[in-house]
Amino acid sequence: MSLKSWFHRFGSAPFVYRLCAALSPWFAGLAGILIVIGLVGGLGLAPEDYLQGDSFRIMYIHFPAAAIGMGGYVAMAFAAAVGFIWHLKIGHAAAAAIAPLGAVFMTLALITGAIWGRPTWGTYWEWGDARLMSSLLLVFLYLGYMALRAAYEERDKGDRVAAILAVVGVVNVPIIHYSVNWWNTLHQGSTVTRMDPTITGDMLWPLLFTLFGLGLLFAWMLMNRLRGEIVERERHTRWLQEYLTGLPQ
């Protein structure tokens, strides 16, 4: 398939809408299975940490939430950029669908991190800590994107202005990742996302399950939100009205 026809197909709202409809039950089911296996491993089978005891088990949600929150931001900025550059509405719709979910996941990372911090660092929160501040900023970037879009009466204008914020904000993602190397922070250094992971295999495999499981859950929610965005934008089109008449009331 040529690049142009690929673009044409994935830029087509009815195609993306139906693709999401077909994929979403599979994503939900697989997410459930992976998360259950990951939790059995993480809460049951993995040995306790030699230094942190059992509190490290918070990692099985904290790490995926943060990774998905950061990855989601890059995806949102990419989608918004595609929408901006090629005037592709589906790009803006995808970015708009990602924003609230990314904010939720990143907030979860902050909350679970604070709870983990209490027994580990002796404090829930430390103002001025580089890892904590850059992560909090990411939540505000998500919220800023949403607020900016909502501030314009004309949807196209809001999409385009907010896309600029989304793209500029992307620099914060590597800052979060490298903050533990660049500054003194309470946060531990990387043990998973490095060339030579220092985490033991017994602790690692359940993490991969919860990571991919929560990733699929994120994607499932994203597909539902994207379908909502598409329906809202296309409500007067023939294909959607035909689709609606085919639906049971």
Added chain:
Amino acid sequence: MATISEYFAMGGHGSYVWSAYGITLLVLLLSGWAASQRHRRALREARRAGGPAQPARQPKVTEL
């Protein structure tokens, strides 16, 4: 049942571990529900907007 309560105590870290998991479960349930609701609400509104096919967005005509 000492072993089960020992397990839930998580070596003294039980309140941290379980509250983190509990909050996460609650937040994810809510946001999954909200995502489905977003789609359903849009479908409802589109049905109400109804009518035969019109152009996706009609240019605004300003009165002179």
